[in-house]
Amino acid sequence: MSESLLMKGNEALAEAAIRAGCRFYFGYPITPQNEISEYMARRLGEHGGVFVQAESEVSSINMVYGAAGAGGRVLISSSSPGISLMQEAISYIAGAELPCVIVNMSRGGPGLGGIQPSQSDYFQATKGGGHGDYRMIVLAPATIQEGCDLMATAFELADKYRNPVMVLGDGMIGQMMEPVVFPEVLDATELPPKPWATTGAKGRKRNIISSIYLDPEELDAHNWRLEEKYRKIRESEVRYEVLHGDDAEWFFVAYGTVARICTAVIQRLRKEGVKAGLIRPISLWPFPDEAFEKVADRAKGFLTVEMSTGQMVEDVRLAVNGRKPVYFYGRTGGAVPTPRSVERRLRDMMDGKVPSQTDYFDRVGGAK
Amino acid sequence: MSQVTVFYGLYGSGKSEVSINYALCLAREGRAVTIVDLDAVTPYFRVRDVRERLLEEGVRVVAPKESVRHADLPVLPEGIRRILMHGEGDIVVDVGGDPTGARVLGGLKDALRPGARGLFVVNANRPFSRTLDEAEEAVRRVTTSAGLPPQGLVSNTHMGELTQIEHISYGLEFAEALGRRLGLPVVMVGVPAWLKSQEEELAGALHGAEPLYLERYLLKPWEIPE
CATH class of the missing domain: 3.40.50.970 (Thiamin diphosphate (ThDP)-binding fold, Pyr/PP domains)
Structure with missing residues (x-):
């Protein structure tokens, strides 16, 4: 066997x-x-x-x-x-x-x-x-x-x-x-x-x-x-993976479990002609700034998705350094972002809207 | 005749998916079915996590109540003894893995109706059941801890999404050899539903054994359909 x-x-x-x-x-x-x-x-x-x-x-x-x-x-x-x-x-x-x-x-x-x-x-x-x-x-x-x-x-x-x-x-x-x-x-x-x-x-x-x-x-x-x-x-010792780095315009940034979710969303978006990609840090420290250097000129925006209220997104902002918009979407406490909600955030971004950063505020109202 | 069927085995041998699919299979035959989530040791991927889906198909779900669903404590469903003794229709019991998980059943064995059958689920691609010696020890340790002698084996050898017919046939041979050692029949063979289309190869692999076609219900977050 x-x-x-x-x-x-x-x-x-x-x-x-x-x-x-x-x-x-x-x-x-x-x-x-x-x-x-x-x-x-x-x-x-x-x-x-x-x-x-x-x-x-x-x-x-x-x-x-x-x-x-x-x-x-x-x-x-x-x-x-x-x-x-x-x-x-x-x-x-x-x-x-x-x-x-x-x-x-x-x-x-x-x-x-x-x-x-x-x-x-x-x-x-x-x-x-x-x-x-x-x-x-x-x-x-x-x-x-x-x-x-x-x-x-x-x-x-x-x-x-x-x-x-x-x-x-x-x-x-x-x-x-x-x-x-x-x-x-x-x-x-x-x-x-x-x-x-x-x-x-x-x-x-x-x-x-x-x-x-x-x-x-x-x-x-x-x-x-x-x-x-x-x-x-x-x-x-910087380690990372980039999906569709050659042509993507909209990048998810995610690691671990959430990167798997984003990858599934990208497959679906690509079938519909959306040029979505992923930057997946493998070494969280040292953080892979260079992955962003390579794509920042072409990228239209970055969407960081985490199972937190926004932690890695700070390093993403430092790496992108104001060149392009960086947005965040997260769930916490064991709630896991669903492929559907992740996709919705990216589509909002493509439409020029600021995607809401969590489902919680969508439900109860409050800060974006 | 209504029947109590208990699935036990090692961690990750597929007991929960087998239990869910078996319960749904009985329900689709028009039988009254109760599934009992007796897993007090696994934090994720449990029967209680797909309660709604089971209820939709008319399967009664007996599991720890919602308020303690995510508690890091070995909580048992309310009224479990009464349900095991007097529950109507067929009862499918999903026991927690390893001797540790099976011990919960050991504490309830006096509540099991006479004729309750214990089926040991084995996946020969999992750690601690890759050789016949290991698997034999696993059967003895788990079923002793459960206090319920096994009446048969469920061959559930697979490789996740990479499962092929060869895994099914290898697993069945393995389970049959294990059964010969222990004097137990192989009563069911878990087969991923997507292999159903390969009819001829599958018939050859099963050589007359009873397949239980398995849809996956306990999904990873990125596998959940829209």
């Missing part, structure tokens, strides 16, 4: 992590990402790995700090409120320059919110959810297969830049099933050595993992050295 498997996003990301050499997983249960933990609990031991369900999110992310400092390929997963609890340690991990991969299968917020899919953690993920001047690479898959591929990329980038990398999905990406094909299990002994890791100092100078710099001059130097690393990441 074929090598394809039919997998839920959560299961698939877990398997992809194992195949990418991940041998340490720490977590604490939260819907809608529990299949990651369940899968790891069953499978990681078969590969000689370590699975720990900690007593809280705060504990689990600090276990990540420890295992990453000791040189492991480490995965942690949670969903929005759980990721919020981890922010302090993520800042420490970035400050101490440790590699790890964090999966956020986000759900509706703020607060306890709900358990249905959402994209309202964009700010938290891309603008520094914790304290201090740090950046985190954020990768957003739109299919289960892409999630698997990006999981391998995430571990590579984490090690390469010694930086936390987030794979940002939403509950829909985590819960839906699609066919996937996996690469062979990576031979973890062939990974590049980590001479900085705390692996036992016998016969060499000891390594210290820390994010403490009490001397302002030292901390200033540390921050600018980090910033130089982030500049290199901005230069080299």
